[in-house]
Amino acid sequence: xxxxxxxxxxxxxxxxxxxxxxxxxxxxxxxxxxxxxxxxxxxxxxxxxxxxxxxxxxxxxxxxxxxxxxxxxxxxxxxxxxxxxxxxxxxxxxxxxxxxxxxxxxxxxxxxxxxxx
Numbered sequence: 001x002x003x004x005x006x007x008x009x010x011x012x013x014x015x016x017x018x019x020x021x022x023x024x025x026x027x028x029x030x031x032x033x034x035x036x037x038x039x040x041x042x043x044x045x046x047x048x049x050x051x052x053x054x055x056x057x058x059x060x061x062x063x064x065x066x067x068x069x070x071x072x073x074x075x076x077x078x079x080x081x082x083x084x085x086x087x088x089x090x091x092x093x094x095x096x097x098x099x100x101x102x103x104x105x106x107x108x109x110x111x112x113x114x115x116x117x
Contacts, residue, residue: 012029012030013027013028013029014028014029014030014055014056014057014058015027015028015029015056015057015058015059015060016028016059017059017060017061017068018061019061019068019082022066022082022083023038023039023040024036024037024038024039024046024082025037025038025039026049026059026061026068026070027059028056028057028058028059028070028071029055029056030055030056031055031056032050032052032053032054032055032056032072033048033049033050033051033052033056034048034049034052034056034059034068034070034080035047035048035049036048036049036085047085049068049070049078049080049085049087051078051087051090052070052072052074052076052078053072053074053076054072054073054074054076055072055073056070056071056072056073057071057072057073057097057098057099057100058070058071058097058099058100058110059071060100060101060102060108061082061102062079062102062106063102063103063104063105063106064106065106066081066082066083067079067080067081067082067088068080068082069100069102069108071097071100071110072097073096073097073098074092074096075092075093075094075095075096075097075112076090076091076092076097077090077091077092077093077097077100077108077110078090078091079091093110093112094112095112095113096112096113097110097111097112098111098112098113099111
């Protein structure tokens with residue numbers, strides 16, 4: 001991705017999530033950053049969530065909360081504040097994460113190897 005925050009064709013999207021209250025979309029891909037998109041005015045990238053050291057495999061908006069969670073293939077989770085785009089917490093699992101989901105009550109489930117944690 002260039003300095004002007006235009007997408008690079010080599011960075012494929014692996015996960016997409018939307019915050020309807022904040023009116024933004026989040027994408028997670030093979031580069032190490034989640035991208036925050038504005039679906040209005042030409043669908044441009046407005047922010048990058050920087051802090052992972054491995055490719056991203058998931059992104060989910062926490063229901064009824066100003067938070068989004070990102071997951072990377074090295075087992076790292078990060079919880080971000082959507083209002084400031086700053087990380088709040090980081091968690092890790094001993095195995096690589098391949099998928100994640102959040103229930104309507106805010107419970108996180110992650111697939112890490114042959115188990116759901």
